Amino acid sequence: MSPPNTFTFDNSYATELEGFYAPCRGEQAPEPKIVQLNRELAAELLLDADALETEIGASIFAGSEAPEGAAPLAQAYAGHQFGGFSPQLGDGRALLIGELIDRHGMRRDLHLKGSGRTPFSRRGDGKAVLGPVLREYVIGEAMHTLGVSTTRALAAVTTGEQIMREGLEPGAVLARVASSHLRVGTFQYFAAREETEKVRQLADYAIRRHFPELEDASDRYLGLFRGVRDRQASLVAHWLSVGFVHGVMNTDNMAISGETLDYGPCAFIDRYDPKAVFSSIDSHGRYAYGNQPAIAQWNLARLVETLLPLIDPDDSERAIQLATAELEAFPSIYQGHWLERMSAKLGLGHAGEGDLDLAKDLLDAMDGQHVDFTMMFRRLADGLRGDVEPARAIFDDQAVLDPWLKRWFARMALEDGTAGERAAAMDRVNPVYIPRNHLVQAALDAATNGDLEPFEKLLAVLQRPFERREGLAEYEDRAPEDFGPYVTFCGT
Numbered sequence: 001m002s003p004p005n006t007f008t009f010d011n012s013y014a015t016e017l018e019g020f021y022a023p024c025r026g027e028q029a030p031e032p033k034i035v036q037l038n039r040e041l042a043a044e045l046l047l048d049a050d051a052l053e054t055e056i057g058a059s060i061f062a063g064s065e066a067p068e069g070a071a072p073l074a075q076a077y078a079g080h081q082f083g084g085f086s087p088q089l090g091d092g093r094a095l096l097i098g099e100l101i102d103r104h105g106m107r108r109d110l111h112l113k114g115s116g117r118t119p120f121s122r123r124g125d126g127k128a129v130l131g132p133v134l135r136e137y138v139i140g141e142a143m144h145t146l147g148v149s150t151t152r153a154l155a156a157v158t159t160g161e162q163i164m165r166e167g168l169e170p171g172a173v174l175a176r177v178a179s180s181h182l183r184v185g186t187f188q189y190f191a192a193r194e195e196t197e198k199v200r201q202l203a204d205y206a207i208r209r210h211f212p213e214l215e216d217a218s219d220r221y222l223g224l225f226r227g228v229r230d231r232q233a234s235l236v237a238h239w240l241s242v243g244f245v246h247g248v249m250n251t252d253n254m255a256i257s258g259e260t261l262d263y264g265p266c267a268f269i270d271r272y273d274p275k276a277v278f279s280s281i282d283s284h285g286r287y288a289y290g291n292q293p294a295i296a297q298w299n300l301a302r303l304v305e306t307l308l309p310l311i312d313p314d315d316s317e318r319a320i321q322l323a324t325a326e327l328e329a330f331p332s333i334y335q336g337h338w339l340e341r342m343s344a345k346l347g348l349g350h351a352g353e354g355d356l357d358l359a360k361d362l363l364d365a366m367d368g369q370h371v372d373f374t375m376m377f378r379r380l381a382d383g384l385r386g387d388v389e390p391a392r393a394i395f396d397d398q399a400v401l402d403p404w405l406k407r408w409f410a411r412m413a414l415e416d417g418t419a420g421e422r423a424a425a426m427d428r429v430n431p432v433y434i435p436r437n438h439l440v441q442a443a444l445d446a447a448t449n450g451d452l453e454p455f456e457k458l459l460a461v462l463q464r465p466f467e468r469r470e471g472l473a474e475y476e477d478r479a480p481e482d483f484g485p486y487v488t489f490c491g492t
Helices: 012-016 039-044 055-062 130-145 184-191 196-210 220-242 289-311 316-328 330-345 355-366 373-384 389-393 398-412 419-427 437-448 453-461
Strands: 021-023 033-037 073-075 079-081 084-086 094-101 107-113 152-164 168-178
Touching: 012 073, 012 094, 012 196, 033 055, 033 130, 033 453, 039 152, 055 152, 055 168, 079 184, 130 152, 130 168, 130 437, 130 453, 184 196, 184 289, 196 220, 196 289, 220 289, 220 316, 220 330, 289 316, 289 330, 316 330, 330 355, 330 419, 355 398, 373 389, 373 398, 373 419, 389 398, 437 453
Parallel strands: none
Antiparallel strands: 021 073, 033 152, 073 094, 079 084, 094 107, 107 168, 152 168
């Protein structure tokens, strides 16, 4: 049985960065079976979905078969995990199969998670189970349709194994696609070993791949940091605007490309709470919803530390001064992106004087009032259509919102266009449907027990998040009161 001739690889990481990885093959899966195939993404990658949705395709996505031209490897990286540095992490249960050039001419990694042990596995079994694999699939695809920069799921397969976690669970592998899997931790791996030339080699590769406009720049390494900083500022602002909590913002989970990477203990907030934490291991709230911008800046500090010998090899003090100035610009750059997002959510065509306070004061009013974050902004649009009661009704104390509404209406009076037009603009950026935690968990539980229908229906609903549709009221409602505090776990 030979793999289908549907992949055309162009593997720059394997050919240009020898010594940055360990060649490795996936383990043999006894009975691989495709559970989900992202046919739209396959077409974008110029792949034959019909050829992939076969036994041979399942074997490829499980890691058991390597298609022609693949160069399977486990990438080396380090990372700060909850603030503590681990000098060697690496792909312990993942493989970079190769790189594809998509129909837009963009280079994309094809990466497997859960395909078995690698030289970086430490004491792990290298495997994944179905629930966490499908969590990454559905939330990654939801982020994509929300417009957030993200890795994407190409396929989910079961392996035919039962893997011991809390109990026996179906083994599974996720095939995902990313602009690259270069991480802050990739730079840290070689910087910690004082291998400056390898850091330079990696930085040059990152520039060619993600910031080609910098190749001839005299300050290209500072420019590399500046580019990563700006992408991360934009990304995290987008996260907060849709209520997303990554859950494990370790430096090895921060992508140089500016994509959301690794959906482990992630979740979306229901009630607005800047201290919201869902991860079972984040007992001190390091990665809470409201802490994410500060953590992004902290991670960026770890990145720029690795680049200091490149920024100015002859004057370390000057390198530190230049890097510090760029790092300290992060809060204002982030705030600009956040204000742009929030202005759109509030129906403002442009950010004006006082709009930052207007946005912040709404969140302050929501805090402690058990206000559903996603629902609030859709109901504000109803206020422009003449009915403020739906927005007031989701506050414990409805009068808390009234002073803010008065300010908002005064500000809206300065906008161009009719109230109806502004409300329609709000609906285009404020989702009706997000991966609500109780729905995600119910879908994953059902899938683990052999019923994929709830998962597939949820995935379909999330393909059009901004458009309210008949018969889907349960997908926009908040969790029932008996759902309780939601706890997520690192699983993929």
